[in-house]
Amino acid sequence: MSxxxxxxxxxxxxxxxxxxxxxxxxxxxxxxxxxxxxxxxCLVLLALLLQxxxxxxxxxxxxxxxxYPSRFASQAGIxxxxxxxxxxxxxxxxxxxPLGIGAAIYLEEYASKxxxxxxxxxxxxxxxxxxxxxxxxxxLGLLVYEFHLGHSFLTAGLTxxxxxxxxxxxxxxxxxxxxxxxxxxxxxxVGATKWQTVRDHVVPYSMGGILTGMILALSRAVGETAPLIxxxxxxxxxxxxxxxxxxxxxxxxxxxxxxxxxxxxIQMFNWVSRPQDEFHVNAAAAGVILLAMTLAMNGLAIAIxxxxxxxxxx
Amino acid sequence: MNAEAVLKKTVTWRWSSRLPMQxxxxxxxxxxxxxxxxxxxxxxxxxxxxxxxxxxxxxxxxLWDFLTDTQWTPLFSEPHYGILPLISGTLVTTAVALxxxxxxxxxxxxxxxxxxxxxxxxxxxxxxxxxxxxxxVVYGYFALLFVTPALQALxxxxxxxxxxxxxxVIGIMIVPYVSSVSEDAMRAVPVHLREGAFALGATRMQxxxxxxxxxxxxxxxxxxxxxxxxxxxxxxxxxxAAGMQPTLTWNPLEPAATMTAYIVQVSLGxxxxxxxxxxxxxxxxxxLLLMTLVFNLAGHVLKKRYRQIY
Numbered sequence: 336m337s338x339x340x341x342x343x344x345x346x347x348x349x350x351x352x353x354x355x356x357x358x359x360x361x362x363x364x365x366x367x368x369x370x371x372x373x374x375x376x377c378l379v380l381l382a383l384l385l386q387x388x389x390x391x392x393x394x395x396x397x398x399x400x401x402x403y404p405s406r407f408a409s410q411a412g413i414x415x416x417x418x419x420x421x422x423x424x425x426x427x428x429x430x431x432x433p434l435g436i437g438a439a440i441y442l443e444e445y446a447s448k449x450x451x452x453x454x455x456x457x458x459x460x461x462x463x464x465x466x467x468x469x470x471x472x473x474x475l476g477l478l479v480y481e482f483h484l485g486h487s488f489l490t491a492g493l494t495x496x497x498x499x500x501x502x503x504x505x506x507x508x509x510x511x512x513x514x515x516x517x518x519x520x521x522x523x524x525v526g527a528t529k530w531q532t533v534r535d536h537v538v539p540y541s542m543g544g545i546l547t548g549m550i551l552a553l554s555r556a557v558g559e560t561a562p563l564i565x566x567x568x569x570x571x572x573x574x575x576x577x578x579x580x581x582x583x584x585x586x587x588x589x590x591x592x593x594x595x596x597x598x599x600x601i602q603m604f605n606w607v608s609r610p611q612d613e614f615h616v617n618a619a620a621a622g623v624i625l626l627a628m629t630l631a632m633n634g635l636a637i638a639i640x641x642x643x644x645x646x647x648x649x
Numbered sequence: 650m651n652a653e654a655v656l657k658k659t660v661t662w663r664w665s666s667r668l669p670m671q672x673x674x675x676x677x678x679x680x681x682x683x684x685x686x687x688x689x690x691x692x693x694x695x696x697x698x699x700x701x702x703x704x705x706x707x708x709x710x711x712l713w714d715f716l717t718d719t720q721w722t723p724l725f726s727e728p729h730y731g732i733l734p735l736i737s738g739t740l741v742t743t744a745v746a747l748x749x750x751x752x753x754x755x756x757x758x759x760x761x762x763x764x765x766x767x768x769x770x771x772x773x774x775x776x777x778x779x780x781x782x783x784x785x786v787v788y789g790y791f792a793l794l795f796v797t798p799a800l801q802a803l804x805x806x807x808x809x810x811x812x813x814x815x816x817x818v819i820g821i822m823i824v825p826y827v828s829s830v831s832e833d834a835m836r837a838v839p840v841h842l843r844e845g846a847f848a849l850g851a852t853r854m855q856x857x858x859x860x861x862x863x864x865x866x867x868x869x870x871x872x873x874x875x876x877x878x879x880x881x882x883x884x885x886x887x888x889x890a891a892g893m894q895p896t897l898t899w900n901p902l903e904p905a906a907t908m909t910a911y912i913v914q915v916s917l918g919x920x921x922x923x924x925x926x927x928x929x930x931x932x933x934x935x936x937l938l939l940m941t942l943v944f945n946l947a948g949h950v951l952k953k954r955y956r957q958i959y
Contacts, residue, residue, distance in 0.1 A: 355850075362852035369760030372753050373773060379821050380780050383791050390794075437684030445678055446685070455685050458692050464875070464945055465938065466882020468909050469695060471916075472934040476698035480922055497691050504688065528670065530677045551782075558784025561884035561909065565916040565930070600786040600885075607790050607889055615794060622787045633782045637775055 387626065391619025399620055403573040404602065408613035413621055415572040416602035419488070420557060420628075422576065422591070423598055426492025427499065427556050432549055434496075435503025436538075442504070443511040444533050463501040470498045471562030479566055486567030488576060489592040494562050499552040506548020510541035543643020547636045554632035558625065560600040570605035572597045599625045699938060702931030709925050715932070721895040721911070723929045730929065732936055734895040738812065738905035739940075742887055745816025745901050746823060746880040751873060753820070754827025755862075758869075761828070762835040763857040774829070781825040789889030792818040797890060810892030810904035818890070819883050827876045834868020835861050867951070874948030878941040884909035908937045 402412025438455075446452040474494035484490045514537050522532040538545070576591035599621060606618035707715070710730045718731025757777070761770050796814040801807045838861050846856040862869070892904030893914045906914070912930045920926045 358852045358855065362854040365854040365857075366760070366764050369756050369764060372756045373760060373777075376753060376757065376780065376821070376824055377773075377776055380776070380783075383783065383787070383795075386791065386795050387787065434684045434687055437681045438688060441678075441681035441685040445681060455689060458689050461945070462688060462692060464878055464941060465695065466878075466884070466909065466941060468882065468884045468912055469699070469934050469938050472912065472931060473691075473695040473698045475916075476702055476931065477694050500688060500691065528674055530674055554782060558782075558786065560784070560786045561888075561913060564913050567916070600784055603790070604786050604885065604889065607786070607793060615790075618790055622790055625784055626787055629782055629784060630779065633779060 384626070387619055387622050390616060391621070391623040394616050394620035395623055399617075400624075404571050404605075405573075408611065408617055411606075411614075411617055413599065413602055413624065415575060416597050416599045416621070417624070418575060419572075419596045420598040422488055423491045423495065423596060424553060424557060426488060426592075427495040428549070428553060430493060430496035431499050431503050431552070435500050435552075436507050436545065438500075439504045439507035439511060440533055440538070443508050444529070444537065459501050459504055463505065467498055467559060468561040468565060470494060471565030473497075474562065474566045485593055486569070486595055487593045488596045490566050491563055491568065491596050491598070494566055495556040495559060498559065498562060499556050502552040502555065503548060506552065507541075507545050510544025510548065511537060513544060514540050543639055547640045547643075550632050550636040550639070554629045554636070557632065558600055558629050560604055563596075563598060563601055564604070568601045569595050569597050570601050599628070695938070699931050699935040702928050703935045705923075706925065706928035706932040709928075710932075719897050721906075723926055724915075728925075732908075732933065734897040735906060735908045735911055735933060736936070736940075737897050737899060738887075738891065738895070738907040738910070739881055739937075741899060741901050741905065742812045742816040742819060742883075742891060742907055743877060743880040745813060746819035746883075747873070747877065749817055749820025750823045750827050750876050750880075754824045754872065754876065755831060755869070757824065757828040758831035758835060758872075759857050759862065762832045763853055763861060777825045777828060780822065783822075785822070785883065785885040786889070788818050788822055789885045792886050792890035804902075807902060808892075808904055810890060811902055812887075812891045812905055813901040815887045815889075815891040816901060819880050819886050822883070822886070823876045823879045826879055827872045830872035830875055831865070831869045834865040834872065837868065838864045867953075870951045871948050874944055874951075877944050881941055881944070882909065882937065884913060888913040908933045 399412045400417070401414055402410060403414050404416075405411040438459075442452065442455065446455075471494060474490060474497070478484045478490045478493055479486060484493075518536055518540065519532050522536050527535070572595060576594035576596070603618050603621040603625060606614045606621065609615075715730055715732055717733070718729050719733055720729035720731050721734045722729045761773060765773065792814045793810075796818055797807070797809060797811065800811075800814055801809075807813070835857075842860055842864060843856050846860045851859070887907045888910040891907065891910060893906050893910055894904055895911065896903060896905040898905055912933055915926065915930045
């Protein structure tokens with residue numbers, strides 16, 4: 336292995352040449368090895384997708400999408416699950432996005448360097464490393480039993496919002512940091528206040544990065560299962576939450592917030608954990624739809640990132 | 650209107666609008682500060698809930714039993730509350746996962762940072778990131794219904810639930826975390842160090858392994874630690890594929906429950922709020938949190954020790 340010793344010892348030019356050749360050969364092998372490992376990782380991803388599609392795609396049908404869960408695998412569907420996922424995501428987005436962007440703006444644009452800022456910064460970095468199931472435990476103790484929100488949509492949405500909040504903050508801060516300070520100085524120079532600068536210049540210009548971060552965070556939340564199990568998701572819901580629109584005044588009802596919930600990954604988990612093969616097929620079909628959702632969100636995020644990166648040149 | 654009148658008007662206008670504007674600015678700043686403080690509130694909530702419920706638990710179970718008893722059967726008629734079986738399950742799946750993720754992640758990182766052209770890197774990285782975008786429950790499906798049968802074809806005695814396949818799948822899952830953070834660390838190594846090595850006649854491999862890798866060791870350690878804490882906290886894959894039976898074993902071929910899988914198992918049932926059984930998941934959760942904390946701190950210390958200054 337050690338080149339310098341061998342050169343030192345050998346007086347023969349032939350030996351040196353051989354040594355060089357050997358090193359170069361090793362180098363090639365190493366490169367091929369790296370390429371192979373990467374291929375393996377990509378192949379595993381491909382195998383996973385193909386296996387899931389092979390098992391489940393035949394089961395994806397209108398009947399599957401429009402039916403409630405059932406004791407009979409062939410009649411079961413994901414109606415309550417996908418509607419649940421959409422409702423929980425709306426709640427999560429409505430909570431985490433304003434809070435996250437607000438926090439990021441504060442830390443990037445307003446915060447002075449003091450102990451409180453340090454505490455918030457360290458705290459966010461640590462929160463991002465907390466296992467997701469721990470958020471679920473916290474939500475169980477606090478939201479379900481202390482605030483009496485029950486095993487409801489509201490609890491689920493808030494739990495996931497807390498989970499993705501650090502991600503939203505980190506992504507937004509990165510986007511804000513990419514805006515050069517001259518932009519801010521120009522705004523101040525024409526008499527804009529801090530908030531006007533942020534609202535009319537800094538945030539609009541970093542929208543691409545912010546949007547990308549939001550979508551990636553939400554795509555993480557869509558697939559999240561563990562914390563929702565701990566806050567008491569039901570895996571067998573044969574009804575829909577109460578409608579948000581009513582026929583009587585005031586026409587809008589928030590009762591659905593307190594209805595029991597289920598989501599796509601919970602439904603899939605329930606079917607995977609059953610011993611019967613027919614339910615595994617259902618699980619695969621639910622997985623295909625779930626994966627399509629998350630991959631579509633990731634694709635969208637990549638597209639937005641590429642588009643905004645092209646458009647802005649400072 | 651003469652100049653004086655205009656000036657007067659402007660001054661009054663400025664006086665009348667200045668105060669609300671300043672107040673608005675202050676109000677907005679306070680709102681934003683409030684948003685930033687919610688993250689602190691979440692941490693306080695997490696620690697508070699876990700500690701509060703764990704205190705209730707340790708009133709009934711001694712800490713000594715918790716740490717030394719070798720059985721974890723809180724829901725049996727003769728309950729034992731030894732966390733060791735859950736810890737062993739967690740450590741075994743994590744070790745298997747690392748055995749996959751560390752070599753694969755490091756090699757990929759070295760390849761991407763030292764060998765790959767820009768084009769290759771720009772296509773491979775998003776593809777790898779998709780690996781971490783796949784929902785964990787889908788990985789669980791994969792471990793139980795694809796990896797385990799495949800391993801059983803090689804080793805027919807392997808039980809249907811086992812820590813090996815769960816660990817392997819978690820390993821694949823955390824490869825992108827390890828590779829992307831290590832790659833960033835290696836790309837941060839200044840080019841002149843590489844040029845120095847090339848000038849001495851080193852090949853790319855020698856440069857990568859003996860110059861770049863050691864120089865980036867602090868960042869790479871951070872990547873490994875990130876991978877470890879992901880693997881420890883991973884829930885769905887182990888809950889689906891590793892079995893739910895708490896067993897004190899270090900053999901990855903056996904089924905065993907991890908801390909996370911136990912929390913899932915209890916949450917799926919219907920334990921009354923306030924019972925010891927209910928409190929066990931918080932004590933387990935606190936242990937889990939402390940373990941991830943220890944690894945994160947260790948990573949931090951290692952990072953400092955190996956930091957190179959250019």
